[in-house]
Amino acid sequence: MTLEEAQKQVDQWVKTYGVRYFSELTNMAVLTEEVGELARVMARKYGDQSFKEGEKDNLDEEIADVLWVLLCIANQTGVNLTTALQKSMDKKTKRDNQRHINNPKLKEHGRE
DSSP: OOHHHHHHHHHHHHHHHSSSOOOHHHHHHHHHHHHHHHHHHHHHHTSSOOOOTTOOOOHHHHHHHHHHHHHHHHHHHTOOHHHHHHHHHHHHHHHHTTTTTTOHHHHTTOOO
C-alpha cells in the first residue's frame, strides 16, 4: 500500500464509518495520546520498565494507531504525504549526507 492509497483508504473509512473527521485540534490531542501509548510499549519492551500484568506487547498496533491519526491530519489539512515525505527525504539528504557518516559517536556502535 502506498501512502497515497493509505490516505484514500482512511478518508473513505472516515466518510463511511466515522461520519466526519474530528477537528484538527482534537486529532492533535489524539495523536499525542497515541504517541504516549507507543512510548509506554517501547519503554516496557526496549527500556528498563517491564510489562504490567494484563498489558500487551502490541508495538505494531500502537505504531499503526499513530500512523492512522497522522493520515487523518494529513487528509483534513490537505497534505499529500507522498510529496511531503519526498521533500523531507531530499532536505535530509542535502543537509545530512556527510553528517552522520562522519559522526564518531555513530561509528563506535557500528553500521546497522
